[in-house]
Amino acid sequence: MEVVAFRLANYETPLWSVENFAAGRYNAAGAGFTQYLSLHPLTPWAELLRNEDRRTRDRAVLMRYPLWAIRVQLASEPFALTFDNATDFGLEPGDLVADDHGPCRALAQAFRSTGPTAFTAPSAALPGTTNLIVLEPRVLVAYNQIPFDDLDWPGSMTAQDGRCPEGLWDLVHYRGAAARHAGLEAWEGGGTYAFEEPEVSAAMLSP
DSSP: OEEEEEEEOOTTOSSOSSOOSSOBTTBOTTSSOOEEEESSTTHHHHHHHHHHTOOSHHHHTTOOEEEEEEEEEOSSOOEEOOTTTGGGGTOOGGGGGOSOOHHHHHHHHHHHHHSOSEEEEEOSSSTTOEEEEEOSOOEEEETTSOOSSTTEEEEEEEEEEEOOOTTGGGTOOOTTOSSOOHHHHHHHTTOOOOOOOOOOOTTTTOO
């Protein structure tokens, strides 16, 4: 199957063909290949705002990053890791979006041995959206290129020096936030949380 996913990354690391240098939610530094992608185009910006703790417009718009669209090639549907099934794997539902990445890293390490190697999980940064995690090395090739083998994922930079869309910082669930993660809170109440994109207007598109 193929799905288009999105990622903010420097030119060297839209995909990881070597073990990740820095730790993330589902990897320790230097402990395995981990591809982090988002299924909504705004989620990568939210993840960056959360990681950099950029909570205001003045700080958010200073960031300039390449945005990539990647045609993810998977042999089958990725496993869906959700608030519903987290306890099946020894996690609390809240661990999927918690500030402490330890439980998620331990689960990913187990997945490296037993599978699945591709799974989706809730975004901690942007409630109501989903990330795709693949625990294998991958190499970026041109967007229209036919992949030579399973390592190749076609992709392209869509913005060279893009900046965060206006108002997105108000929707991010930051580390240490007083309010609970809206997706988790809705799930605990027996419902689901629907992400609503921030409004875009001509005024917002001005510098």
